[in-house]
Amino acid sequence: MVAMRKGAFAEESAEVEVLFANMEKMKSLTKKIQGSMNRLETSGKTVEDAVRPIYGNTAKLQTTNTNIDKIIDAIDRLRAPLDQTDREERIIKAGPRKGEVRDYISALDRLTVALSDLKRSNLRSNQDAINKYSALTRQGAKNLEDVFRDELRQASARTVDGLEYVVKNNPFPIISQETQSTLRIINQHISNSVAQTSQSDGRETPTQRIYAEIRGEYLVNSLRTLAAATISTARKVQADAIYKRKSNGIETYTKAIEGLFLAEYESICPIFARNEWGALCAATCQASLREFEKTLRELNQHIIRNLLTDCFLGYEVVGFVSKLSITLESKTGELKRPIYDAVKPIRETSKASLGKLLDDTRTRVQTLVALPMDGAPVPVTRDTMTRLQAMTDYLDLPESDGLSSILTSLGSGGWNAATANTSSSSLPTMKSFDVGADGRKLFMEYASDTIDTLLQNLEGKAKMLLKGKNLQGVFIANNVCIINETIQSSTLLRPHLQGLTGKLQSWSKRGTAMYLDAWREPSGHLLDVQYTNRSGRPHSGGGATESAAIVKGLSSKDKDAIKEKFKSFNASFDDLVSRHKSYNMEKEVRQQLGREVQTIIEPLYGRFWDRYHEIDKGKGKYVKYDKSQLGATLASLA
Incomplete structure (x- = not known):
């Protein structure tokens, strides 16, 4: 077991030693790698320091190359119009009449663009070309103006007969559409050229002029x-003839x-452009309006010299000219003031x-030194009414309402003052256009004053x-009758003066x-004294028996008074009847006065005759007329 353990420890110890050996090698390798990294970093810095100036120079070279390319392009553009100079010059010098006006204007437009490019280049080398192009541009514009003028002259060569067009009611001729088209193209080019070269917006263009x-x-x-x-x-054949409506050529x-x-x-x-229409129309018509004003001044002098007979011409002129100004103003927006200035002298x-x-x-x-001794009306009455009747021709007719505008501008009673309601302005006041009922009312007022x-x-x-007074009364009644007859017989005067009936x-x-008043005398002879407090007094109307009774009851003195009354009445009555029949009375006046006399005398005489006709027992020594004879005599007065 011990041996086995020793073997195992020996084996592990050997592995440890191998591991330590590897670690030493790794450390050595790490040191080498670190050294390599340090050397690489140092080398990179060296490369970067070396490359940075090269990169900057490269960017600058690229910008320079771009600018050079642009300059080359600009030079090419500058050289392009120079290359076309000969072609444009040939077209412009040949003139617009050699070809189409549009082509000529296009050549001018191209030349204008080229000239603008040359001016922007600001290169001294192009100055000669700029001068040449400018001269060609001016020549081209001059040629176009000449064409514009020639086209207009050709269109205006034949004047019109205004009388023929007015009489036949034909429309007046205008410039033909073909000519209008040519003039429009030329005007547009010249107007644009003027607008580009002028700092003033209201400058008159050559084509307008x-x-x-x-x-x-x-x-x-x-x-x-x-x-x-x-x-x-306007010239008069008869010095005292009143002007007749529309006999003058002013209409x-x-x-x-x-x-x-x-x-x-x-x-x-x-x-032309819309904003030019009104002003150009006024400028074109200016010379004609000066001639028109001159004509009206001459007419005014004629009217002043013949004011009492030709003032009606003045009313007619004011009416027609006022209508003219209103029509032109409504359709052109111009010409109202110069026309009113022209007619102002005649208006005044x-x-x-x-x-x-x-x-007058x-x-x-x-200034009358004598009046008709028969009570006949005087001519001044008919003349005055003829004047008033003539005025109605200029009052409120559609074609001429000059008198209405004059009356309304004067106002009520304005004709009685020399400077009444006059205006310092050549234009009329607003009430001058009120030519309806007010104009008629003022005319009636003026006629009433007259x-x-x-x-x-x-x-x-x-x-x-x-x-x-009887003759004076006949005279007044006759003149009033003339006035009334004139009003009633005139279809124009009657509607305006009906208000004067009263x-x-x-x-x-x-x-x-x-x-x-003269008939008071015979009327007075038919009045007697009656005593109402006496009883048994017979009533009138009882015939011859009653009259005999009344006369029988009178004293000798009263009888003599009654006889004298009959005699005085007969003398006065016969005298007045004779005068009545000798007077020159208008038919209506004679009838009216005759009826008035009969109304007064007949009942008075009838009562008086009924009471006292037996004063001379029917012998007619004192009682000249019985009731029927007197009635017939009175009836003959009407």
Whole structure:
């Protein structure tokens, strides 16, 4: 057992020794590996220090290579337009008429891009090319402007006859679509070029300037004949003739302006940008509007020289021109102010004319040195009503409402003051556009003032120049009748002056009262004294028996008084009947006054005759008329 244990221990001891031996070898190997690692680390550092500068240089070389490639590409791009110079130059120098305008503009666009690239390069070597390209660009733009001008001139070579288009109600011609297309392409290129080179957004382009110049001349030439016709048709053949509605050429002139201007606006829209339409239309129409303003100034001078007869022309002009301005403003957004500036002198003259007409009515009556001795109406009454009737032609008609706008701008009673409600602005006030009921109401007020002025002055003149209230009454009644007849017989005047019925009735009653004042004398002779406290007094209406009884009961003095009353009545009555028949009365006046006299005299005479006709026992010495004879005589007065 001991031997066995020793053997086992010896074996284990040998293994331990082997293990220790291996461990020594491992330590030795570890030391060697550690030494190798140290040497490797040292070598790595040495390599890293050596490689780092090489890597940095390599990255720099790569960046440099990239930059060089970019420079080469830029040079290639710079050289590319230079290579095309000859081709673009040939196209531009040949001009746009040698080929399609689009191709020409494309060549200009390519040249413009090349020029921009050259300028960005900032290379002195390219300066000559830049100068050459700039000169070619300017030449190309000039050539395009020439084409634009020539196309417009060709489209504007033939002016139109405005009268023919207005009379036939034909639409005015516009620039053809083909020409519009060419002009639009050229304008777009030139506008873009101006926008790129100009710092001002509102700068006028050459194409706008050319268009306004050429088409403006076209409009002037197309309207020149109508402007001359407007002046010539204003000339008077008879100095005292009242202007007749639409006898002047202003309506045709304004309609031609409207048609031509709207046609021009229609031509502008397809060619130019939307924000340019209004301003360019105004610039194009400017020369025509100056001629229009000149024409209206000449018309105004004519109206001033013939104010009392041709103020109606002023109302017509204001109406047509106002309508023109509103139409153009609504469709173009422009031209309202210059048109109102043009018509302002005539508007002011027309305002003043209303007061002048009133003054003329007053003056014409006051300067009368005599009145008709038969009570006939005076011509000034018919003339005044003719004026008022003529005014209705310019009141609120669809084609001409000039008088309404003038009345509403003056306001109530404004015609009585020289400077009433005038505005320093050339544009009318807002109430000037209220041409409906207010315009009619103001016209009735103006007509009422006119009639009052006329009748008041006629009444004053009659009291001065006519003897007797009966003649004065006939005179007033006749003139009132003329006024009323004119109103009722006029389909235009009647609707506007129906409100004056009460005023005219008042004046008619005044004339009637003046006339009947003379009949107080014969009426007074038919009045007698009756004593109601006496019993047994017979009643009237009892026939000859009653009259005989009444006369028998009278004293000699009373009988003589009754006889004198009959004689005085007969003389006064016969005189008034004779006068009545000698007066020149309008039919209605004669009937009215005759009825009024009969209403007063017949019942008085009938009562008086019933009581006292037996005063001369039927001999007719004192009682000239029986009741039937008197009634027939009175009936003959109507």
